[in-house]
Amino acid sequence: MMDLDKIIxxxxxxxxxxxxTVFRLCLNSQELLxxxxxxxxxxxxxxxxxxxxxxxxxxxxxFEKSGGVEKTRYIFLGDFVDRGFYSxxxxxxxxxxxxxxxxxxxxxxxxxxxRQITKVYGFYDEVVRKYGNSNVWRYCCEVFDYLSLxxxxxxxxxxxxxxxxxxxxxxxxxxxxxxxxxxxxxxxMCDLLWSDPEDVDTWSLSPRGAGFLFGxxxxxxxxxxNNVELIARAHQLVMEGYKxxxxxxxxxxxxxxxxCYRCGNVAAxxxxxxxxxxxxxxxxxxxxxxxxxxxxxxxKKSQMDYFL
Amino acid sequence: xxxxxRLLTPDDMKLWEESPTRAHFTKFIIDLAESVKGHENSQYxxxxxxxxNSMMNLLSQIKDITQKHPVIKDADSSRFGKVEFRxxxxxxxxxxxxxxxxEFPSLTDEQLEQLSxxxxxxxxNKRRIDYGSGHELNFMCLLYGLxxxxxxxxxxxxTNLVLKVxxxxxxxxxxxxxxxxxxxxxxxGVWGLDDYHFLPFLFGAFQLTTHxxxxxxxIHNNELVEMFAHRYLYFGCxxxxxxxxxxxxLRWHSPMLDDISGVKTWSKVAEGMIKMYxxxxxxxxxxxxxxxxxxxxxxxxxxxxPRGHIHDGTDKDDECNFEGHVHTTWGxxxxxxxxxxxxxxxxxxxxxxxxxxx
Numbered sequence: 001m002m003d004l005d006k007i008i009x010x011x012x013x014x015x016x017x018x019x020x021t022v023f024r025l026c027l028n029s030q031e032l033l034x035x036x037x038x039x040x041x042x043x044x045x046x047x048x049x050x051x052x053x054x055x056x057x058x059x060x061x062x063f064e065k066s067g068g069v070e071k072t073r074y075i076f077l078g079d080f081v082d083r084g085f086y087s088x089x090x091x092x093x094x095x096x097x098x099x100x101x102x103x104x105x106x107x108x109x110x111x112x113x114x115r116q117i118t119k120v121y122g123f124y125d126e127v128v129r130k131y132g133n134s135n136v137w138r139y140c141c142e143v144f145d146y147l148s149l150x151x152x153x154x155x156x157x158x159x160x161x162x163x164x165x166x167x168x169x170x171x172x173x174x175x176x177x178x179x180x181x182x183x184x185x186x187x188x189m190c191d192l193l194w195s196d197p198e199d200v201d202t203w204s205l206s207p208r209g210a211g212f213l214f215g216x217x218x219x220x221x222x223x224x225x226n227n228v229e230l231i232a233r234a235h236q237l238v239m240e241g242y243k244x245x246x247x248x249x250x251x252x253x254x255x256x257x258x259x260c261y262r263c264g265n266v267a268a269x270x271x272x273x274x275x276x277x278x279x280x281x282x283x284x285x286x287x288x289x290x291x292x293x294x295x296x297x298x299x300k301k302s303q304m305d306y307f308l
Numbered sequence: 309x310x311x312x313x314r315l316l317t318p319d320d321m322k323l324w325e326e327s328p329t330r331a332h333f334t335k336f337i338i339d340l341a342e343s344v345k346g347h348e349n350s351q352y353x354x355x356x357x358x359x360x361n362s363m364m365n366l367l368s369q370i371k372d373i374t375q376k377h378p379v380i381k382d383a384d385s386s387r388f389g390k391v392e393f394r395x396x397x398x399x400x401x402x403x404x405x406x407x408x409x410x411e412f413p414s415l416t417d418e419q420l421e422q423l424s425x426x427x428x429x430x431x432x433n434k435r436r437i438d439y440g441s442g443h444e445l446n447f448m449c450l451l452y453g454l455x456x457x458x459x460x461x462x463x464x465x466x467t468n469l470v471l472k473v474x475x476x477x478x479x480x481x482x483x484x485x486x487x488x489x490x491x492x493x494x495x496x497g498v499w500g501l502d503d504y505h506f507l508p509f510l511f512g513a514f515q516l517t518t519h520x521x522x523x524x525x526x527i528h529n530n531e532l533v534e535m536f537a538h539r540y541l542y543f544g545c546x547x548x549x550x551x552x553x554x555x556x557x558l559r560w561h562s563p564m565l566d567d568i569s570g571v572k573t574w575s576k577v578a579e580g581m582i583k584m585y586x587x588x589x590x591x592x593x594x595x596x597x598x599x600x601x602x603x604x605x606x607x608x609x610x611x612x613x614p615r616g617h618i619h620d621g622t623d624k625d626d627e628c629n630f631e632g633h634v635h636t637t638w639g640x641x642x643x644x645x646x647x648x649x650x651x652x653x654x655x656x657x658x659x660x661x662x663x664x665x666x
Contacts (some may be wrong), residue, residue: 085563120594122500207436261561306587307571307580 002028004100011093014056014086019136022092026139029095032102033146038175040106040151046073047281048159048270050234050242050253051110052094054084054122057286058257058267059093065283066269069097069104075151077234077253078110078161078193081140082121083260088130091140109147110161111193111210111235114183145180149192156276158228162235164214165191166203171226185210196236197245197252216246223249230278232270241268241282251278258285311425311600312607312614320611321593327608329601330590336452336462338582340474341511343466346518348539352471359459360468362411363451367476369407370431373399374483389437393488397434404428412459419457422602426450429600431481432490439485440493441506441588442595447477448507449605456604470511475541478508482548501564502545510585512542513578524569524577528558 002024010017017025047066052059066072080094081087098105111117118124118137127137151159152171167188168174177189184190194211197219198204204213219231231250238254245251257267271279315324324330356364377395404424408415415423430447432439451469454460460469484490485504492503501509516522526532527546537547549562558566571577589595601607 120592306583307568307576 004096008093008096008100011056011089011096012060014089016130017089017092019131022088022136023139025092025095025099026143028099029143030146032099033107033143033148034180036146036148038149038177038179039171040108040148041155042073042075042106042151042153042159044154044272044274044276046075046153046272048232048253048272049074049076050255050268051079051237052076052081052084052090053079053112053256053259054081054087054090054126055256055259055261055285056084056086056090056093058255058283059090061257061283061286062255062267062269066271066281069101073104075106075153075159075232076108077159077232078108078147079112079234080107080110081118081123082112084122084256085126085261087118087123087126088136088140095143106151106159107147108151108159108161109144109149109179109183109193111183113144113147115141115144116182145182147179149177149179149189150174152228153272154276156228157230157232157272158222158226159232160192161233162191162193162211163195163197163231163233164212164218164222165195166212166218167191169222169225171228194235197233197250216249219246219249229276237263237265238268239263239265241266242270242280257283261285311422311602311605313598314601314607314611314614315593315596315599316612318593321591321596323608323610324596325591329605329608333449333452333605334586334590336455337448337507337510337585339462340466340470341514341578341582343462344470344511344515347467347471347515349471349475349515349541349544350539353464353467356468356472357461357465359412359454359461360465360472362459363454363469363473364476366407366411367473367480369403370400371476371480371483373403374480374487379487389491390488391437393432393437393484393490394434396484396488397428397431400431401428412454415457415459418603419453422604423450423453423457425600425602426453430477431484432488433493436491436493437488438491438493439481439504440595441504442493442598444481444505444507445589445595445599449600449602453602453604474507474511478505478541478544481505501562502549505545506585506589508541508545510578510581512540512545513574513581515540516542516574517578519574522574524571524574527565527569 002021007017007021007025049062049066052062063069066074076094080091084090094105094107098107112121112123118141123140124134124137127140128134130136149160150171153159158171165188168191174188174192179189181189183193191211194206194208196206196208196211196213198213198215200213200215201217202215203218204215206213222231223229230248232253233250234253234255236252236254237256237259238252241254241257243252251270253268253270254265255267255269257265259265266282266284268280268282271281273279315321373396376399377392379390379392404427405420408420408423408427426446426449430443430450432443451460451473455462460466481504490504522532522536522540527543530550533543533546533550536543538544546558546565549558549565558569568577568580571580
């Protein structure tokens with residue numbers, strides 16, 4: 001049996017985790033996640049979190065500002081990896097919390113939780129740099145395929161990474177998707193992870209090249225048909241941390257402050273209480289120096305092969 | 309036959325990687341890099357040849373076009389690329405053949421047709437309003453094409469192709485990046501060299517190989533960076549990054565550059581940059597699937613047939629729903645919007661951060 005608390009402590013400190021340990025964490029996570037539905041049922045009170053993008057120290061700040069996993073229930077809307085320094089530690093920390101407190105952490109898949117995207121946008125590079133091979137990246141990608149596609153809070157709030165799909169009008173239809181695969185380039189599963197809300201009259205082509213743009217009409221139809229009052233999603237940077245649209249029927253929550261260590265934005269999480277009241281907590285990026293003056297920089301690893 | 313995008317699959321990439329076209333093009337880049345060993349930016353070769361002057365005139369015309377399309381819409385509110393970039397792009401595209409003809413009158417109509425697409429695509433993607441090393445590559449293909457057609461003589465022009473032409477191109481790109489808040493295409497976040505460029509680091513490393521005092525670790529000394537920014541391409545890039553990134557230091561926002569600064573000699577850095585360019589640009593499908601093959605960059609046999617559309621400047625170019633287009637490698641193709649550091653810096657100047665509430 002793994003000592004999760006010890007691993008959690010190492011991860012929080014950004015310390016190296018042996019490859020064998022990562023393998024076992026990923027295997028155990030798969031076994032746990034495969035039993036969850038495409039749309040996970042979650043009870044209030046719960047705190048909804050947006051994109052993390054490997055910003056481990058900001059993830060730790062998020063927990064500190066919002067109560068912590070020992071006392072609070074969380075839904076993470078995906079995009080745990082890519083772009084930041086600590087994609088691996090951020091993702092593994094969330095997996096450990098999932099294993100340690102299965103009923104308190106819900107992890108939804110983002111468009112970055114795929115092989116193709118992580119190969120290009122940093123996670124693969126990070127793993128190869130930290131381990132000298134890509135095995136750990138492969139283990140994590142296996143876990144990605146088991147993440148849920150959405151969550152529903154008290155049957156009243158629908159959570160998803162990107163947004164809606166013209167191919168799926170009900171939550172029950174989402175439950176029929178075979179999700180255990182690489183994110184396809186089109187279709188409902190793709191749309192849930194890639195779509196964006198926009199001031200458009202009807203479904204429109206997304207400039208991202210995947211997913212759709214959807215407007216108020218589509219949101220209102222979805223809310224009414226599924227008898228829910230809010231769609232909570234992430235996927236887009238919001239400089240103010242969160243942004244409500246369509247008369248409060250949809251909210252974008254963004255949880256990576258100073259995104260990519262340079263965008264200068266604040267971040268937010270959204271707490272939903274038992275009466276479905278919304279409370280946004282705003283937080284800023286961790287300073288570049290920790291409290292004892294050491295720069296929060298990954299420890300030196302072997303140099304890139306090109307320069308040996 | 310107009311230039312065409314042909315690389316779609318990993319098998320295509322294997323054929324490309326083993327092809328004479330890639331070998332010849334790579335040699336071209338290396339020849340240019342070798343030619344600036346020990347040269348400061350101002351130590352270009354004189355007298356400047358007529359063909360280099362013509363290329364500088366061409367770039368001057370492009371620079372003039374950058375002045376014609378000020379940002380008006382969403383000047384203060386949008387965090388993403390400015391749509392006026394499309395007006396700039398359209399004007400370049402409409403005039404590229406004429407500009408090339410006026411500067412290089414010996415080129416035939418067919419040669420102009422082959423070259424103009426690379427000129428059009430040197431400045432960024434019209435639809436996504438982004439820029440990355442793939443667009444920088446297109447500019448180098450333009451230079452390679454002019455060399456293939458006998459305009460440039462490498463024994464005479466290679467140094468000035470870097471120290472005059474490429475540096476002027478880089479200046480224009482910095483104008484476009486800063487003015488239109490171009491998004492980084494295919495950004496690796498902190499795991500890349502730069503948001504936009506690769507070759508200034510490569511050429512810059514070669515410039516520094518014989519330097520007696522500056523070391524790779526010198527990039528952490530801000531005084532040295534400012535002192536040498538205009539003399540060496542590598543330090544110019546570091547200065548640009550320091551200017552646009554809001555975080556504390558290179559170690560924080562640019563770990564790859566920090567890592568490379570630990571290499572002992574510039575010769576090793578230069579050698580590594582060549583390897584890295586081959587691996588990270590010329591061997592990456594997300595970038596190379598947008599590569600145009602042409603008369604002077606012939607496509608190896610056995611590669612996927614051309615896609616149904618030819619570049620004609622329409623909005624549909626680079627549409628991702630075209631049959632056969634690689635969707636399993638989303639990366640650079642299905643661009644993921646990422647505000648540039650320039651945009652973030654500008655926004656910070658205009659707005660106070662909201663006071664956090666709990």
